[in-house]
Amino acid sequence: MSxxxxxxxxxxxxxxxxxxxxxxxYNYLFAKKHNGDFVLRIEDTDQGRYVPGAEQxxxxxLAWCGILPDEGPHKEGDYAPYRQSERKNFYxxxxxxxxxxxxxxxxxxxxxxxxxxxxxxxxxxxSNLQYGHHVRLDMKNSLSLSGEETQALLDxxxxxxxxxxxxxxxxxxxxxxxxxxxxxxxNSVDDKVLLKADGMPTYHLAVVVDDYLMKITHAFRGExxxxxxxxxxxxxxxxxxxxxxxxxxxxxxxxxPDGNGKLSKRDGExxxxxxxxxxxxxxxxxxxxxxxxxxxxxxxxxxxxxxxxGWNDGTEQEIFSLEELIEKFSIERVHSSxxxxxxxxxxxxxxxxxxxSTAAQLEPAVKEIFQEKNIAISDENKFKQIIAxxxxxxxxLTDFWEQSNFFFITPGAIDTGSILPKWNASKNLxxxxxxxxxxxxxxxVATELEHTFKEITSMHRIKPGxxxxxxxxxxxxGKYGPGVFEISSLLGKEETIKRIQHTLxxxxxxxxxx
RNA sequence: GCCGCGUUGGUCAAGGGGUUAAGACGCCUCCCUUUCACGGAGGAAUCACGGGUUCGAAUCCCGUACGUGGUACCA
Numbered sequence: 001m002s003x004x005x006x007x008x009x010x011x012x013x014x015x016x017x018x019x020x021x022x023x024x025x026y027n028y029l030f031a032k033k034h035n036g037d038f039v040l041r042i043e044d045t046d047q048g049r050y051v052p053g054a055e056q057x058x059x060x061x062l063a064w065c066g067i068l069p070d071e072g073p074h075k076e077g078d079y080a081p082y083r084q085s086e087r088k089n090f091y092x093x094x095x096x097x098x099x100x101x102x103x104x105x106x107x108x109x110x111x112x113x114x115x116x117x118x119x120x121x122x123x124x125x126x127s128n129l130q131y132g133h134h135v136r137l138d139m140k141n142s143l144s145l146s147g148e149e150t151q152a153l154l155d156x157x158x159x160x161x162x163x164x165x166x167x168x169x170x171x172x173x174x175x176x177x178x179x180x181x182x183x184x185x186x187n188s189v190d191d192k193v194l195l196k197a198d199g200m201p202t203y204h205l206a207v208v209v210d211d212y213l214m215k216i217t218h219a220f221r222g223e224x225x226x227x228x229x230x231x232x233x234x235x236x237x238x239x240x241x242x243x244x245x246x247x248x249x250x251x252x253x254x255x256x257p258d259g260n261g262k263l264s265k266r267d268g269e270x271x272x273x274x275x276x277x278x279x280x281x282x283x284x285x286x287x288x289x290x291x292x293x294x295x296x297x298x299x300x301x302x303x304x305x306x307x308x309x310g311w312n313d314g315t316e317q318e319i320f321s322l323e324e325l326i327e328k329f330s331i332e333r334v335h336s337s338x339x340x341x342x343x344x345x346x347x348x349x350x351x352x353x354x355x356x357s358t359a360a361q362l363e364p365a366v367k368e369i370f371q372e373k374n375i376a377i378s379d380e381n382k383f384k385q386i387i388a389x390x391x392x393x394x395x396x397l398t399d400f401w402e403q404s405n406f407f408f409i410t411p412g413a414i415d416t417g418s419i420l421p422k423w424n425a426s427k428n429l430x431x432x433x434x435x436x437x438x439x440x441x442x443x444x445v446a447t448e449l450e451h452t453f454k455e456i457t458s459m460h461r462i463k464p465g466x467x468x469x470x471x472x473x474x475x476x477x478g479k480y481g482p483g484v485f486e487i488s489s490l491l492g493k494e495e496t497i498k499r500i501q502h503t504l505x506x507x508x509x510x511x512x513x514x
Numbered sequence: 515g516c517c518g519c520g521u522u523g524g525u526c527a528a529g530g531g532g533u534u535a536a537g538a539c540g541c542c543u544c545c546c547u548u549u550c551a552c553g554g555a556g557g558a559a560u561c562a563c564g565g566g567u568u569c570g571a572a573u574c575c576c577g578u579a580c581g582u583g584g585u586a587c588c589a
Contacts, residue, residue, distance in 0.1 A: 011589050046588055127516045161587050188517045196587040203589050227518055227584040316537050337520045345539045393551040465548035479549045
């Protein structure tokens with residue numbers, strides 16, 4: 001059996017959204033599971049929709065996910081070039097070969113004439129408005145025109161396209177690895193354009209020619225391609241390559257959470273979650289659209305979430321590393337129905353990944369977040385202890401900031417309002433004594449700090465619970481954060497005492513006013 | 515309109531003739547914790563509908579409804 005080769009073939013028309021990343025991921029997982037090659041091919045045959053920077057963006061977003069193509073425009077292999085615009089000459093040759101064999105023809109109709117055809121068919125109440133077997137002889141093409149007329153138009157450089165000639169009354173059958181046997185009637189398939197007037201191929205021609213030339217063994221793509229699969233199957237046959245045709249699979253679509261339609265690039269802002277993996281700077285609008293990375297997702301969680309949207313291994317396991325996904329992935333277990341994207345579940349995946357990661361693993365990404373807030377990390381060891389302390393309460397990496405910024409900056413506002421109602425002189429006295437005792441402490445560890453704290457509360461005949469909340473607010477500014485004694489131990493003796501004193505003076509001032 | 519694909523709780527889903535129809539997210543209650551999380555124990559909530567086939571259907575078949583995709587010189 002020949003080596004497994006799959007390709008991911010996006011158009012560089014903008015940011016790569018969730019659905020695209022998942023298609024790339026499934027292709028990648030399949031390839032790696034079978035020790036095959038994962039090829040990135042850029043389908044840039046539509047010059048009008050080309051967006052500068054999109055190609056590099058696609059490479060970068062896949063790289064962030066850990067999906068590294070074996071071949072691509074950035075990493076040329078034996079089948080270069082990997083940009084279809086650079087393969088332009090190949091396609092024309094095959095298109096003309098098809099014309100010679102009688103499986104395609106030149107068509108000289110202008111867009112206006114085709115539009116008029118549709119209007120006419122619609123007016124006649126026809127259900128099939130396509131350019132196909134039932135109308136092709138009424139149109140201006142090498143089938144309806146004589147050989148001399150056709151040649152004359154060609155010689156005069158009259159603009160033309162090459163269309164596939166779909167035979168009527170035939171059945172096209174093929175096996176989809178996910179959906180099983182698919183049968184379609186050629187009467188519902190139109191004579192698709194294969195080569196455009198500008199000499200560029202359409203997707204239909206390009207995908208078949210390139211999959212053949214690049215020795216692709218498995219062609220996996222989104223479900224939106226299912227209706228045009230018969231055209232591709234027929235092309236493989238007409239081109240004489242049927243024995244080399246790849247196996248097919250059409251992945252289900254990722255749908256909008258609120259129904260109607262597949263998730264699109266525009267849904268991100270509308271629904272309040274990213275649709276890109278990394279930030280996309282749209283050159284057309286100048287907008288910077290945030291990606292999952294930017295809002296604090298770990299790449300491991302992101303691909304885990306995508307992999308499970310439409311696939312599972314049949315067990316209850318939900319958390320998978322890339323390596324495990326490669327090991328356990330199977331096309332047959334990919335669903336055939338679309339799935340609505342659920343951002344809440346996505347966040348759950350991230351939370352799980354943060355909880356399961358060690359402080360050392362988390363450190364580089366968290367450090368980056370702190371650096372963006374202009375906090376330089378001087379003590380790496382202490383930083384890791386802080387990460388370990390708060391990671392369970394962080395759903396997104398960005399949560400590390402609010403969960404632990406008080407270790408690095410003195411709280412700006414102290415929520416004295418939550419202390420004041422139950423504040424009194426004896427509590428004040430307690431903290432004064434706490435400061436004095438803590439000052440004498442030679443060690444500074446959480447368990448001892450707690451022991452000391454409780455000892456003094458019992459001496460003062462106050463329940464610890466009544467003092468714990470004020471203490472917390474003194475240290476962090478509000479009612480949040482991990483255990484107070486852990487906070488205190490990491491803050492250090494000097495800083496702890498300083499913060500208690502600070503709040504005490506605030507409370508005294510408030511009392512004086514009142 | 516026509517053609518294709520699909521349909522198990524609100525969402526992701528297991529299960530593919532006999533199950534009390536798993537599990538997860540979210541939601542609710544309680545425990546733990548005198549912050550909030552984490553963790554633990556519970557709870558509400560599902561086989562789109564109608565016909566067949568069968569002793570027996572969520573599972574197989576047909577129809578309907580609904581969803582979704584395609585119907586471009588876009589991919």
